[in-house]
Amino acid sequence: SAVISQKPSRDICQRGTSLTIQCQVDSQVTMMFWYRQQPGQSLTLIATANQGSEATYESGFVIDKFPISRPNLTFSTLTVSNMSPEDSSIYLCSSDRDPVTDTQYFGPGTRLTVL
Amino acid sequence: LAKTTQPISMDSYEGQEVNITCSHNNIATNDYITWYQQFPSQGPRFIIQGYKTKVTNEVASLFIPADRKSSTLSLPRVSLSDTAVYYCLAGEGGKLIFGQGTELSVKP
Secondary structure (H helix, E strand, O other), X not given: OOOEEEEOOEEEEXXXXXXXXXXXXXXXXXXXXXXXXXXXXXXXXXXXXXXXXXXXXXXXXXXXXXXXXXXXXXXXXXXXXXXXXXXOEEEEEEEOOOOOOOOOOEOOOEEEEEO | OEOOEOOOEEEEEOOOOEEEEXXXXXXXXXXXXXXXXXXXXXXXXXXXXXXXXXXXXXXXXXXXXXXXXXXXXXXXXXXXXXXXXEEEEEEOOOOOOOOOOEEEEEEO
């Protein structure tokens, strides 16, 4: 099964600053996905990241606010820009379906608090 | 990507069997049904996945009727550590759309 790690695991940031979250997968995957989970809520898909092309954003999310990089098949970053307290959430990444186990795996999440 | 509907919460006691039913009336032909478990401050963890009939693994069973418009996750003999949120998803994979999930509370 794929192992996914995220950095940082948590952070407390000031309003107006930006934070870049890293996601590392231990195997090559075609697609990676970024989710947001607001307190007490379910997961909401932010965008899909393919290597070599721009990320595809879901309704309500824009590239200027959540720029994403996908430099290779095992790594992606999500930046939360110009943060406000409303951005306080857990941000999670997941990988594409594993061809061996036919399962999608999730990272442990990054807990962001914006003051 | 089919929308799913689950009970918001369920209560159970240790040692009981818990069945969580999920409705996915608009499921597409190629969609699989997948269940995830999430503990507080952790990422979702895969539990089980199926297409039709019954699937069983070391953790749970998944029952899917012939019309595939619903599915039931069965957790045998739950323990306190099974207290978590359980998500049912219907899709081909890749872009997973999460519903509200079912918050299961297991009491001693």
